[in-house]
Amino acid sequence: MSAASNPTSPKQIVVVGGGMVAHRFTEAMRARDTDGEFAVTVLAEEPRRPYDRVALTSYFTGRHPEDLELGDRDLWDHPLVTLHRDARVVEVDRELRTVTDKHGKTYPYDHLVMATGSYAWTPPTEGADLPGVFVYRTIDDVAALRIYVEERAKEEGRPVRGAVIGGGLLGLEAAGALQELGASSTVIQFNDRLMNLQVDVGGGAALGRLVENLGVTVKVNTATQSIKPNKTGRVGRLVFADGGEQLADVVVFATGVRPRDELGREAGLQIGERGGIVVDDACLTSDAAISAIGEVACIQGACIGLIAPGNTMAEIAVDRLLGGTSEFPGADTAAKLKLLGVDVASFGDAHGTTPGALELVYADPVAGVYKKLVLTDDARTLLGGVLVGDASSYASLRPMVGSELGGDPAGWLLPEGAIERPNVELPDAANVCSCNNVTAGTIRGAVTEHECTDIAAVKACTKAGTSCGSCLPLVKKLVGSELEKAGIEISNALCEHFEFSRAQLFDAIQVSELRTFSEIIERFGKGRGCDVCKPTIGSVLASLHNEHVLAQDRAALQDTNDRVMANMQKDGTYSVVPRVPGGEILPEHLILIGQIAKDYGLYTKITGGQRLDLFGARLEQLPEIWTRLVEAGMESGQAYGKSLRTVKSCVGSTWCRYGVQDSTTMAIALELRYRGLRSPHKLKMGVSGCARECAEARGKDVGIIATDNGWNVYVGGNGGFTPVHAQLLVEDVDDDMVFKVIDRYLMFYIRTADRLQRTAPWQQDYEGGLDAIREIVVNDSLGICADLDAHMERHVDTYEDEWAAVLRDPERLRQFSSFINAPETPDPTLAYMPERGQRRPATAEERENSPVLIASPTLEVRS
Amino acid sequence: MTTLHASDQRIETRVRVCHMDQLTPELGVAALVGDTQVALFLLSDGRLFAVQNFDPFSNASVMSRGITGSKGDIPTIASPIYKQVFSLATGQCLATMDKDPQEGNPADLVTYPVTQDNGQVYIDLAGGE
Ligand code: SRM
Ligand SMILES: Cc1cc2nc3c(=O)[nH]c(=O)nc-3n(C[C@H](O)[C@H](O)[C@H](O)COP(=O)(O)OP(=O)(O)OC[C@H]3O[C@@H](n4cnc5c(N)ncnc54)[C@H](O)[C@@H]3O)c2cc1C
Ligand code: SF4
Ligand code: FES
Numbered sequence: 001m002s003a004a005s006n007p008t009s010p011k012q013i014v015v016v017g018g019g020m021v022a023h024r025f026t027e028a029m030r031a032r033d034t035d036g037e038f039a040v041t042v043l044a045e046e047p048r049r050p051y052d053r054v055a056l057t058s059y060f061t062g063r064h065p066e067d068l069e070l071g072d073r074d075l076w077d078h079p080l081v082t083l084h085r086d087a088r089v090v091e092v093d094r095e096l097r098t099v100t101d102k103h104g105k106t107y108p109y110d111h112l113v114m115a116t117g118s119y120a121w122t123p124p125t126e127g128a129d130l131p132g133v134f135v136y137r138t139i140d141d142v143a144a145l146r147i148y149v150e151e152r153a154k155e156e157g158r159p160v161r162g163a164v165i166g167g168g169l170l171g172l173e174a175a176g177a178l179q180e181l182g183a184s185s186t187v188i189q190f191n192d193r194l195m196n197l198q199v200d201v202g203g204g205a206a207l208g209r210l211v212e213n214l215g216v217t218v219k220v221n222t223a224t225q226s227i228k229p230n231k232t233g234r235v236g237r238l239v240f241a242d243g244g245e246q247l248a249d250v251v252v253f254a255t256g257v258r259p260r261d262e263l264g265r266e267a268g269l270q271i272g273e274r275g276g277i278v279v280d281d282a283c284l285t286s287d288a289a290i291s292a293i294g295e296v297a298c299i300q301g302a303c304i305g306l307i308a309p310g311n312t313m314a315e316i317a318v319d320r321l322l323g324g325t326s327e328f329p330g331a332d333t334a335a336k337l338k339l340l341g342v343d344v345a346s347f348g349d350a351h352g353t354t355p356g357a358l359e360l361v362y363a364d365p366v367a368g369v370y371k372k373l374v375l376t377d378d379a380r381t382l383l384g385g386v387l388v389g390d391a392s393s394y395a396s397l398r399p400m401v402g403s404e405l406g407g408d409p410a411g412w413l414l415p416e417g418a419i420e421r422p423n424v425e426l427p428d429a430a431n432v433c434s435c436n437n438v439t440a441g442t443i444r445g446a447v448t449e450h451e452c453t454d455i456a457a458v459k460a461c462t463k464a465g466t467s468c469g470s471c472l473p474l475v476k477k478l479v480g481s482e483l484e485k486a487g488i489e490i491s492n493a494l495c496e497h498f499e500f501s502r503a504q505l506f507d508a509i510q511v512s513e514l515r516t517f518s519e520i521i522e523r524f525g526k527g528r529g530c531d532v533c534k535p536t537i538g539s540v541l542a543s544l545h546n547e548h549v550l551a552q553d554r555a556a557l558q559d560t561n562d563r564v565m566a567n568m569q570k571d572g573t574y575s576v577v578p579r580v581p582g583g584e585i586l587p588e589h590l591i592l593i594g595q596i597a598k599d600y601g602l603y604t605k606i607t608g609g610q611r612l613d614l615f616g617a618r619l620e621q622l623p624e625i626w627t628r629l630v631e632a633g634m635e636s637g638q639a640y641g642k643s644l645r646t647v648k649s650c651v652g653s654t655w656c657r658y659g660v661q662d663s664t665t666m667a668i669a670l671e672l673r674y675r676g677l678r679s680p681h682k683l684k685m686g687v688s689g690c691a692r693e694c695a696e697a698r699g700k701d702v703g704i705i706a707t708d709n710g711w712n713v714y715v716g717g718n719g720g721f722t723p724v725h726a727q728l729l730v731e732d733v734d735d736d737m738v739f740k741v742i743d744r745y746l747m748f749y750i751r752t753a754d755r756l757q758r759t760a761p762w763q764q765d766y767e768g769g770l771d772a773i774r775e776i777v778v779n780d781s782l783g784i785c786a787d788l789d790a791h792m793e794r795h796v797d798t799y800e801d802e803w804a805a806v807l808r809d810p811e812r813l814r815q816f817s818s819f820i821n822a823p824e825t826p827d828p829t830l831a832y833m834p835e836r837g838q839r840r841p842a843t844a845e846e847r848e849n850s851p852v853l854i855a856s857p858t859l860e861v862r863s
Numbered sequence: 864m865t866t867l868h869a870s871d872q873r874i875e876t877r878v879r880v881c882h883m884d885q886l887t888p889e890l891g892v893a894a895l896v897g898d899t900q901v902a903l904f905l906l907s908d909g910r911l912f913a914v915q916n917f918d919p920f921s922n923a924s925v926m927s928r929g930i931t932g933s934k935g936d937i938p939t940i941a942s943p944i945y946k947q948v949f950s951l952a953t954g955q956c957l958a959t960m961d962k963d964p965q966e967g968n969p970a971d972l973v974t975y976p977v978t979q980d981n982g983q984v985y986i987d988l989a990g991g992e
Contacts, residue, residue, distance in 0.1 A: 496934070518907065528906075530932030531941035531948070556889035556931065560943035563928060568943060572923035619928075820881045820892040820903070828898060829917070829924050844922060844965065 010039040010080060013321070014099055014107050016089045016263065017115035018044020020053055020307055021294030023070045024314040025113060030078055032322055038111075039080040043101055045088035046138060049076060054307055054468065057173045059142050060180040061728060061771075068139070092267040094287055113317060114264060114277055114285070114292040118257035118305065127227030132235030133251045136174045145252065149181045152249050159184055161247050163238055165224050166254035167194040169337060174252040175216045176340040186217040186246060188224055188238070198335060198346040202363060203386040206370030210342045210389055213368070219246075227251055259296045259303045272298030281327040283317045291317045304331045307467070308434045315437070332434045334401075336387075336394045336470040341775070342368075343391035348384025348401035349374050357383055362413035364389075371413045373397075373405075380404045395474040399430035399440065432474055435467035443475055447482040455479055494755060495532040498525040502680060502755040506540050515541065516553050535559040536755050539642050542678035543750050546798045548805055549641070550812050561640030564816065565803055566622055571830060571841040575615040576602075576625055579637030579675065582649040582667030582687075583610030592632050596625055603838045609646035609684070611637065616839065618826055620818045626803040636803040638676065642756075644683045647671040648696065652689030652706070659689030661706030666735070667695075670704070673739065676799050677746065680753040680762075684719075698726045701759040702742055710734050715745055716763035716770065724760040727770050730778060743792035744777035744785055876989035883982050891927035891940070894986060901975055901986055902927035904951060906938060912951040913977040913986050918942045919968035920959075926972065934958075 013029070015022045026040050044050070051068040059065065076083045087101040092112065100106045120135035122128050132152075134145045152160045162178035164171045167189025178185040187194070193204025194211065208218050223241040227248075230236025238246045264277040270286040272278050276298030283291045283299070293313035295305055304310070309331040319326040334347030352359050356377035363370045369389035375382060382400050387393065393412050403426075405412065426432070428441030446452040446461045455472075458479050459465050465472040492501040498521075500508065505524070514520045517537055521529055529537075538557035542549060549555070549562050561567045566574035578593060593612050597604045600621060602614040617625055626636050638645060649667030653659030667687040677683070686697030687704045697703025703714040709732040717726030730741050753762040763770055775781040777788070806812045817823030831847050832839040880894040886905040893916050894901045900916035904927075916924045921944040928943045931951070938951040947970075948958040954972035956964075964970045976987040 497932075527935075528931070528933035528938065530934070530939065531930040531946055534930050534932065553889070556887070559930070560928065563943075568925070568928075570921060570923065570944065572921075572925040572928075572944075814885075815887075815890070818893065819895040819900075820885060822895045825895060827900070827924050828895075829900070 010036055011110040012108060013038050013040045013111050013113060014109040015040060015042045015113040015115055016092075016099060017117055017260075017294075017296070018042050018046060018050050018083065018085065019115060019117045019294065020050060020070065021117070021310040021314050022113075022115040023050035023075075024311045025115065025293060025317060026081055027071055027075055028315050028318040029321075030075060030081060032318055033080075036080055038321060039082075041082045041107055042084070043087045043089050043099065043107065044083065044085050046140070047086045048139065049073070049083065049085070051139060053137075056136070056139065056142055057177050057180075059139065060146065060177045063727070064725075065139050065143075067725075089263060092263050092290075094267055094290070097289065110289070111321060112290045114290060114296055115294045115314075116260040116263065116296045118259050118295040118303070120253065121256050121258040122253040123255055125224060125226060127229065127235075128253070130227055130229055130235050131233065132249065133227060133253065135253050136170055136177075137257070142177065145177070145250070146181060149178070149183050149250055153182060156249070160249045162186070162250050162252070163188060163246060163248040164252045164254055165238075166256070167191065167218065167220065168197060168254065168256070169195060169335075170256075171252075171254035172211065172340060174254050175211075178250070178252070179215065179340070183250065184215075184217075186219060186248075187211070188222050188240075188246075189218065189220045190223050192220055194218065194220070195344065198350065199344065199386045199388060200351055200372065202361060203344075203346075203370045203372065203388045206363065206365070206368060206388045207342065207344060209365070210368045211340060214340050214342070216340065257295065257305055259298070261296055264292065264296070272301070272303070274298075274303075276303040279313075281316075282320050283313050283328065284320070291320075293317050299328055300330065304333070306331070306333060306335065308332055308437070311435065311467075312437050332431060334398050334434055336391050336398075336468070341771075343387065343389060343394075345387040345391035345394040345398075346385070347394070347398040348382070350384045350386050352384070354383050360409055360413060362410075373409055373412060375405075375409060379409065382409075392473075395471050396477075398434070399426055399432050399474065403427060403430065426474075426478070432478065433462075433464035433467075433471040435471070436463040436465075438462045438464035440478060443478045444482050447479055447486065452479070453483065453488060492754075494536060495530055497521060497527045497529050497533050500524065502536055502540075503752045505536065506543075506751055509537070509540050510544055515545065517557055518553065529557075531559070532755070535562070538562065539678045539680070546676070546678075546795050548800070548802055548812075550802075550806065550815070555812075555815060559641075564619060564622060565636065565638075565640065565806070566617070567640045569615060569841070572827060573616045573618050573830065574622060575613050575639065576617055576622065577607065577611055577613045577637045577639035578629055579635050579671070580611040580646075581671040581675075582647055582664050584649070584664055584668060589632065589634055592628070592634070596628055600625065601839060603840060607639070609639075610648050611639075611646060613639065616832070616841075618818065618830070619816055620824060620826075623807055623813055623816050627807055630801065630804045630807065635801045641678065642681050643676060643678050644671070644674045644685070646684060647674075648684070648686040648700070650688050650694035652687075656689055658692060659706065660708055661689055661711065663687040663689035663695065663704075663706055666704060666711070666738070669735075669739075670702075670742070673796055674742075674746065676802065677750075677795055679746065679750045681756050681758045683746070683759070699723065700726060702726070702745070704738060707732050711738050713738055713741055715773075716760045718758055718760040720758075722760070726760075727763070729770070729774060740789070741777055744788045745773070747788040747791050748773065748777055748784075877976075877978065877985040877987040879983050879985050881984050883979060883984060886984070889931045891929065891931070893924070893927040896986055896988055899988060900924045901988075902929075902940070903977065903984070903986065904931055904940065906931065906951075910938070911977045911979060911984065912938065912940075913975040914940065914949065914951060914954055914972040915975075918944055918947075919956075919964040919970055919972070920945050920947050920962055922965045922968075 050070045089099045090102050091100045098106050098108050120137040149160050160183040162183035162185040164174045164187045167187045175185040175187050194207045225241045226239045228237050238248050259276040261277050270278040277292040278298045279285050279292045285292050294310035316326045336345035352374045358375045360373045372386045374384040382405050426440040430440045432440050442462050446458045450461050452458045452461050465475045493499045534557040597614050602616050605613050607613045647667040647670045649664045652663030684700045685702040686695040686700040688695040688697045689706050698714050698717050699719050700717045703726045705712045712731050713729045714726035715729045718724045831842040833842045878896050888907040891902050891904045894903050901913050902916040904912045916926050918925050925943050929940045932939045939948050940951050941948045949956050949972050954974040956970040978985045
């Protein structure tokens, strides 16, 4: 099969199913088929682009279905890729080599790929078809579940009672989802423990305790016999085989999956004993023109319900089509999950079935930790393990299955730091990222051969860590040690004067209580500083003490704009942007701003942040302009500085016919609360009065959107160079809670972010992401909330109008003169041209040639 | 920019611009000497430096409003506009930030001898280089 044999038209590959594995197949084909030998047509039953089913539950924590989309959308625009959504295939004709979809459309194929996945299987149970019974497999399933629970909650006026049948991985995810929706949840498990496939009896017991602590009721050894309706004909209660009963308003079946092999059966392909389309190690079915990959494939005798082996099959199928010889290596069924916030991991021979295997167990029932290593009979080689409650060592342990652990294996079980962990070098062949099948050798190669010098580059180059992310700690470690070997220092030093990162410096300054740059550099740095570390320290000091930016020796630390509290323009003049909290403005204030602009001949423009910008004010004019603002009860505003900019608002419920909360009042309150707050980068906020989102709040660092019950708070949005939508932090909270979570979120960001790192990348890079941040700022998992609260309280209490403060202080006022020996003389090099009735800086050419220059002093006549 | 050529005649070419008390350590000021703008710096160790106020990379007269610092042992000043770094001692541009100076401008700054006499600060334009 070479392109040369058919130079004009590419071969047609039809993929049935548009799930995760179909996506991987298409992506790999496009990446590797550089000659354009194959065109891929994907026929998907679901109405959307392939999405991350593994992350389905995050739909309940506010992620939009589109956020779950896999990979880069451009893939579907590739000329050799076609995706048909809502196009379930109903027939395969192996003789004609065509498939037909439900709309009757027929597609010819040269090669067919079956990637139809699985369906959620429910045991035959009386009442399983009642309204209120759900399964948990697709976005549509979870969306329907959500609507039902929300409606029931409204009707009943009490929390909805949820029941999940099945205590495996999916059952626990569903239980978490119900809790997220505000329903109670009971998990009903037929087996004697939760997650019996993955964990052993001890691990199951530990897991049960942890889950119950989170408010989920667990019933093991319980068989559900029937589901009975209530008076309205919807789910009302469960009846168990032992005669027991349980009230339930909603039931989710999570009793396992079965391969969707019906098309294969009808087409006469060989089917496995327990279902699934049988394939060989090259992923070919009994018909060599048809491959099967993912959960529908019965490979080496079984269908595997995990994404990693599915992706491996996709890669093999592509490789084989392109003439390669790769074979399925056997499935790695290792898994690390975070269910309801509880870490659970199992890998290798978790149940210790290898003859002579030894088990080493550490259990701490109080802390809710259970760890077990399975070792060979000489206690040297790792065979597998189970980790419940603390799976931090998973990333390091899993790739070592089959290798000697070295040293005392107990080091891996005890809490970190109890005894030293043996330092073992991972063999090149060890599989580090199981989702994407990337070995330690490949990761090392990315550094040594492909010149990747940071994690982001290694991720892009190898795909390691780009799926579930559980391997990232290990990837980081490998990259770090490889860079070190290559003599490349991975430095987080701020600049040549400080070896620290911004976050480290923040801690150092806070702990040492030093307040001047000279003391700080003497103690923690070297040299005289520079334009990187000086503003950083200026900002840290401002965050910590909220003293005036020009106090003590601070003025000399400030970056261009903070130094004079206005924005420097290209010609050395400044812009003044008066604060307009929440965008609401008195007509008198509008008139005043207009008058100032006229008097000083300032170019005037409405900004993108709901305020007015006055350009072209000279250094020595700033205090006069501020005086006029202050006298009228206004203040200038931070359009400069790494600080809060504006809180954009929409008109909200006061005027808008759709508004459900008063967004303008909220925006004003937020702007007045956080104004002047110094941070690692600038901060922007937005408040919308309803879900129509006219204030574009989700494009802001903090976005607040009104709901019928209060406010949803979103964090980590960004416009600018890399736009990112903000993610939901908390839902339906009242005003006080809005302030509380934002206080903490911002303070935590201020303490831990890098220099010039905005909230979006900070939140993404933070270990554990937004979930971990939510734990810290909402559930106080680090026990620092009181501290963060106090810190913000101090900011709010000590806020001062920094411009008015300068006007009161003759010392600082002196810094606003044009020349030390001629304080009132304007900079003689300024030159302007008229444009649309205002003035703008003259270009270099105009300066040389044009006789019509307007020197600025002629325009500033002030009566 | 006017450049006075101090010949070997012993005329006084220094101009008094301010008193030492008017300077804040590490915080530059601009001085107008004839129609030449000079950026004047007092460092915290007591040293005085004077360079041209005109920033060759932006054509704006702003160097006095930059941030002082050091690169190795060299005392420096960074432009407030595009952050190029210059030696205060020699005027040499030490970091161009991947930019070229505006057309017709050399990248380096002119430095001027600056002296202190009885609390008064003098700049000598004639000594500019
Ligand atoms: C005035 C304004 C443009 C306008 O005429 O509308 C403006 C002007 C500047 N923006 Fe902006 N941005 C303005 C709204 C925005 C917006 C829209 C918004 O806020 O709704 C964005 C995208 C949203 C965002 O930030 O996420 C925006 C994204 C940027 C960025 C890119 C930030 C990023 O994360 O990628 C920069 C560069 C930076 O901050 O490093 C920037 C930097 C600047 C600076 C400060 C550049 C500078 O240092 O000279 C400009 C200063 C203006 C001045 O001298 O007064 N400006 N800038 C807007 C002021 C709004 C206000 O009232 O405060
Ligand atoms: C809630 C949840 C959590 C999970 N967590 C994990 C985890 O943590 N780790 C892990 O490894 N795995 C996990 N899984 C399993 C993982 O999602 C699957 O292994 C993976 O999605 C399989 O990919 P696939 O492409 O084979 O099947 P699917 O992703 O199911 O895709 C198959 C697609 O084919 C479509 N289809 C079926 N028949 C037809 C037809 N006739 N015509 C057209 N289209 C058709 C289906 O509608 C579906 O969209 C989880 C699954 C769920 C539901
Ligand atoms: S977001 Fe809603 S309330 Fe606000 S202006 Fe738009 S439609 Fe009206
Ligand atoms: S193991 Fe899931 S991304 Fe690497």
